[in-house]
Amino acid sequence: MALVAPASAAAARRPSRLERARRWAVAFCRSPQAALGALLLLAVAIVAIFAPWLAPQDPYDLASLDLMDSRLRPGEVGSGGMYHWLGTDDQGRDLWSAIVHGLRISLGIGLGAGLIAALIGTTVGVLSAYWGGAADTVIMRVVDFQLSFPAILIALVLLAALGPGIEKVIFALVAVQWAYFARTVRSTALVEREKDYISAVRSLGIGSRRIVFGHLVPNCLPTVLVVAAVQVANAIALEATLSFLGLGLPVTQPSLGLLIANGFQHILAGRTWISAYPGVALVLLIVAINLVGDRLRDMLDPRSGT
């Protein structure tokens, strides 16, 4: 405890956690694009969280759908008197409701896959750097091997083997993405490991587990956050792509990609809105994450130095 006391005394002199968070947020918003991205992301997150209350219709409740209402143009009023401001799809589903729920699924899968991949990749990357030697070589060989093939190809093969389903999509995304985390985290951890304080901690006789999880991992977190932003955006785009190809989610759980795929067959008939609007939602989501991620990299990565 004696070791900790001076540190907490120093912390007391520093501005409060809240104050630091506020200053950080102000610095973050100094880039207008990033502020816009953060705002957009917040809006999308709210829509996704409160989907059941924001959607006028439950798109999964087949009984509430009326085929008479199928393929209504945006702004038309359905048989039940419902105003479909984004139109309906070929099942008579209100497109706004479907998008709101689809956003929820897409964001959920992206975050879920990103989080698990970050967890696995960070652990592997830190351990690889900490162990060094043969273990490091083997792990990095595997990582390099995997990274030499495009993500979409690996996910495609995995899903072809596993079949559709939310958990399988998440598995495929994690399998693709952990390597990116492992590679980046390893190089950060390697730098961190060579720093003086780690050897100081070691000389205090602190166990390797505490060094890895108490010191190496926390110091790699900024890097992980930056990679995570990119990878969550990638996961969302990849899931949409796979679902579009018919290899992702089952039809009963329409993500944005599947909604777009459903509209595909109607495009040539001029009913373009069924694909267009879910796509706009998807693009807004990905752009928002990328804008925020770009800013995070600028702020957290000392090498970019802007």
Add this chain to the structure above:
Amino acid sequence: MSDVALAIRDLTVEAGPKGRSVTLVDGVSLSVPSGKILALVGESGSGKSMTALAAMGLLEPPVRIASGGASLAGKAVDPTDRRQMRGIRGRDMAMIFQDPMMTLNPVMRVDEQVCEAVTVHDPSVSKAEALRRAREALVTVGIPAPEERLNAYPHQLSGGMRQRIVIAIALINRPAVVLAAEPTTALDVTTQGQILHEVKRLCRDTGTAMVWITHDLAVVASLADTIAVMYAGRIVEQGPADDILARPLHPYTRGLLDSVPMIDTRSERLRSIPGMPPVAGSITAGCRFAPRCERAVEACRTAEPALAPAGNGARLVRCIRPLDDGGAA
């Protein structure tokens, strides 16, 4: 020597948005006669490199010239006139940079980089003629087997060799003046000595004037005819090199000399100047050196002294309490 190669008048360099701008170089005036070497001395951040870049018209936004002018071999030039400066740079006025490892383009062969200096100013020169002049220029700066060096890529040559080539490029068009920004600090002492010797000879022989920007007074002692000492964007002392080195008037110059190990001075202990130079933009009223000055009195903190003649008149100093006894404590 009355023909002035380069004169800079009241040069002020600013950075940042208008209204909230920061002054980096503040009313600097300099002049160098042909064939002479002026050492512009100061710590990093004193504005000495900015002065040179400004004179070359090589400042990049957000740094810009706020006011001031220059004349080159008696003719007025406007460093903010891009078109005019493009024709002058490399022909009448050349510049050498600090790190020879970084100054040559790594993917271009040496011959192309040397010849380019000729052909951009005179497109009528044939390739063969440009090559002949390139060989000649390399020989002038003491490079043996110039043919071989010309065919090489920069990474195949040593640091000293590269800096010689850079100097050859700077001198190839016989400019009136060369601005050299610490060109020997990245080299080892032996090479440094050779190059200094070579540069001095070249200036004398060709009548080229040189402004040698450095923080290293040991180099200055063996090279310069005159010295200008800069501190926080201002010239604080100026005069003949021997005089200043033997008898500094400004406490800052004294401090600089005390912090340099020199064999031929009486000073036995090495001292560093206490404190840090002010950050641009945080400059307050009074003498800029006052906060670090041992001799500062109240008057030093209220009004900034002017750069006034001192001693026999050949010297200028910006201090109300100069070290008139030469600082021998």
Add this chain to the structure above:
Amino acid sequence: MTLFILRRLLQGAQLMIVMSIIVFIGVYLIGNPVDILIHPAATQQQKAEIIARLGLDRPLWEQYGQFVMGALRGDLGTSYVYRVPAFGLILKALPATMELALSAMVIAIVVGIPLGLWAGYRPHSIPAQAITAFSILGFSLPTFWVGLMLIVLFSVDLGLAPSGGRGATVEVFGIPLSILTLDGLRHLMLPAISLALFKIGLVIRLTRASMQETLRQDFVRFARAKGVPEHRVVVSHVFRNILLPIVTVVGMEFGSLIAFAVVTETVFSWPGMGKLIIDSISVLDRPVIVAYLMFTAFLFVLINLLVDVAYSVLDPRVRLAGR
């Protein structure tokens, strides 16, 4: 140099072996092709006969052994669906994919590099900011949706280009090409642009970053100090320095273009390898899937090798150090 190439070849061979094992085991897990191939009314005996004929009753390692032996002879099995050699099917679809991927790469370079140079040269100007924003958009737009929207705009609304297929082709050395006929070019236009968009964003960002970094270098300042005019500073000093890394990255990205062609070909019904593999996955045509994956892996190894060799040949620093 020869040693370097030999070492890279050996690495490539290792990669192919690992890939073959993974692909084979992976594909073995994909459903049971018998259920799809055999008529539901077939008797048990008929089923057993077909299983035996396809070799599906042998142990996995034996099937793998046969597969490897066959692969070395260029025989990657016979398509269950088309009843022709799977490798032949892939080869037949290859030109279409290559044409598409190459066109996309050319578009990405021709559009991306100048925009990136501009954005990197004056990063604070309005056009540069617009270009940067566009590159983020290019990064963020999902390829398949861009394809759909291009169809909406150019095929449905404007009627300028067809929405699918390859159009008329001309045979050059026995290879059918769309790009040489006007009709083919109209067909190629949309898929190539949609595939290129993502890479344009990448090339812009890469060029912009290298440009900014190189402009800060002393040799650029020195070139200006020599009196080199600004356009020459950019073209012959900066551009020559950044060209090589850009070419390398773009070359490495060619593999990912071939992979992403899967999506574009599906959207535009472009008869290439990508469409073939998606169709094969949906009918569980194992040999074609295996052949596609092995061939793609081979292409990747080849591309990486070529890029590495090209890099070491082109960069004076690497080239001379290796001597």
